[in-house]
Amino acid sequence: MKQLFLFLFITPFAMAQATFVPVEKERLDTWLTEAKENGEVDIKQLEKLDAEYADVLTTPASTNRIFDYGRILTIALQPGLASASEKELSGPAQKIIDEAEKAYRNAISNCDCHGRANIMLGLLYNQQGKYYISEPYLEKGLELEEGGEDWMIAANQYLLAGAYTYNTTEVKYVEVYVLFKKYAKTVTKDAAYYQKMAGLYVSYYE
Structure with missing residues (x-):
């Protein structure tokens, strides 16, 4: 009986989804400012990015909010990513992309069946010319x-x-x-x- 009680007590915590902690907003804004000066940021997406950042802070265990945050980071960096396979991204832009990758990976770790997170991670790798590592994520999206x-x-x-x-x-x-x-x-x-x-x-x- 004692073992059953311990199982019932600890299981909800063991099965809880991993929360996501985004980079500090001040640091993210600094990266965005510097990447924007290099023409790597779509400034029309910044208001939406602020909203998605606030949402992921409010619900850091929500797989969909984490995915949405990674997605808006990717969308905001499209001017830079458009030529990233031929031209290396600036340091600040690469840090933003790393943040998006971290969000996608977190969403996938919470729910491996999250097809859209797998697709976006695969797409993000392709846009950087990392075609050799995108395959398993895109195959998940094909499900x-x-x-x-x-x-x-x-x-x-x-x-x-x-x-x-x-x-x-x-x-x-x-x-x-x-x-x-x-x-x-x-x-x-x-x-x-x-x-x-x-x-x-x-x-x-x-």
Whole structure:
């Protein structure tokens, strides 16, 4: 009976989700200011970033709030990330990206099934030219509804990574390509973009 009582007492704590502690706001703002001076920040996203930062402080154990915080950091750094595979990010911008990666990893550790966190982490690696380590995260995203919006993002990034890592003959990549090409003809959101990408992948996967 004593053992059962101890089990019931400690289990909720053992199973509790890990809370997320973002970097101090003053330090984050300093990084953003310096990265902004280098043209690496989309200033239109800063108000949204402030809101997401406040939300994650309020609910530091919420997997979705942690994910949203990482996502807005990634979105805010798109001007820098757009050319990060060819041009190295500045120190402050890299620290912001590290903070986004930390958020995604925390969300995944709380819920490995969080497909969108896996997708965004894989995308973040791809944007930095780290194609060799994005695969497992994008594959997790491919477990989401086939042909859906999130699945299309994951599939596109997966095929991109396959092309850069010369894995285009592997069966698992070819299978995703066939499905991606099929759904690119039927999706309504970003249809033109996906059809264009499907056309580009022809030379790699056929």
